[in-house]
Amino acid sequence: MLSGRIEELGTEYAAIERSLGDPAVLADTREYTRLTRRHRELTPLITLWTEYRAQERLAQDARSLLTDPEMADLARSELDAALTRMATLENELEVLLLPRDPYDSHDVILELRAGAGGDEAGLFAADLLRLYTRYVEGLNLKLSVADASESDLGGYSRLVAEVAGENAYRAMKWERGVHRVQRVPATETQGRIHTSTVTVAVLPQVEQEDVQLDLSEVRIDVFRAQGAGGQGVNTTDSAVRATYRAGTPEEIMVVCQDGRSQIKNKEKALQILRARLAERQREERAVTEREARSAQVGSGDRSEKIRTYNYPQNRVTDHRLTGDDKNFALDSVMEGALAGVVTALERAEREQQLSEMTDHATA
Known part of the structure; x- marks a missing residue:
């Protein structure tokens, strides 16, 4: 079963390599980007499979020499080494064959909203942005x-950003949820620890053809940019507000005012609107199919959390992890050293997937 699936992917890999040499593909930027991305995804798997087949041949050759009295000891040693390596490679191949999130390679719309805690929540939103x-x-x-909507003390009550680059969603998807901070605010005169929250939404960007957005249902308003994001651009009506199905329960509003160009801001606002609409559609499908995984963050209540940032104890605790794996040094994480947290979450997800596959196979 393992070899059959990999052989199928090997056939796909070979076809991609042939296509990447086709002038018509080279001239099609979107298709070329899609194929090169898929080629990069498959390369580690094909590399391991090539080594696995080489070890398999070594094992076969060693077995053929076991009956030779002069070569038996050497053959047995080589056979043991090949079988050990094959077992390791098989485990690694199983991990690479686990289902991938189809949005891993997409760019991201990142939204931060201050929740419980007032001004302190807004300040922590600024810390998370950093x-x-x-x-x-x-x-x-x-x-x-x-x-962005800045608070009086320099934080953010709300902020929308784009994260672009290879596997952006894969890097950011673990951040969706409620982030709780426990610390003494700068404005606290009696040294009391306060608890505040920030909700984080991570939306994969979608292609225009991937989501049905009827532009006749979108109202576009333009106005002068304001706040820090509008400095230097607020002499013209460059900011754009895109409202989907205004005045209905399905209303979605997006404001974009970072760029100097009204056209660019409109393009970005519609891009964010499509991402939010696609997210809503995914949520509706999840509810219909009774999927356990929810696509949205909670209300921002202190009790709903994925991670706690405890400043007095210099500790970040990710509540989706267990044991010693769930705690990290806060000072390092706040400087951007988030890779260790992400790696632990990815490892836990792989272990759960492998466990589910094993349970299914034995059922």
Whole structure:
């Protein structure tokens, strides 16, 4: 079963390599990008499979020499080494064959909203923006703010940004949920620890053809950009507000005012609108199919959380992990060292998938 699935992917891999040499594909930017992305996804699997088949041949050759008195000891040693390596490779191949999130390679719409805690929640939203900016820079991704509502103390009550680059959604998807912070605010005169929250939404960007958006149902308003994002651009009506099905329960509103160009802001607003609409459609399908996984963050209540940032104890705790794996040094994480948390979450997901596959196979 393992070999059959890999052989199918090997056939796909060979076809992609042939296509990448086709002038028609080279001239089609979208198709070329799609194929090169898929080629990169399959390369680690094909590399391991090539080594597995080589070890398989070595094992066969060693078995053929076991009856030779002069070569038996050497053959047995080589056979044991080949079988050990094959077992390791088989485990690695099983991991690579686990279902991938189809949105892993997509760019991301990132939304931060201050929840419980007032001004302190807004300040922590600014801290999270700084954390994410440093984190994605280390992955050669780019974070750009599309719209933000600043609070009086320099934080954010709401912020919308784009994260672009290879596997942006894979890098950011674990951040969706409620983030709780416990610390003494700068404005606290008696040294009391406060608890505040920020909700984070991570929406994969979608292609225009992937979501049905009737532009006749979208109202576009233009106005002068305001706030920090509008400095230097607020002499013209460059900001854009896109409202889907205004005045109905299905209303979605997007504001984009970061760019100097009204056209660019309109394009970005519609892009974010499509991402939100696609997310809503995924949620509706999840409810219909009774899927356990929810696509939205909670209400921002302190009790709903995926992660706690405890400043007095210099500890970040991710509540989706267990044991010693769930705690990390806060000072490092806040400087952008989020890779360790993400790696632990990915490992836990793989272990759960493998366990489910085993349970299914033995059922």
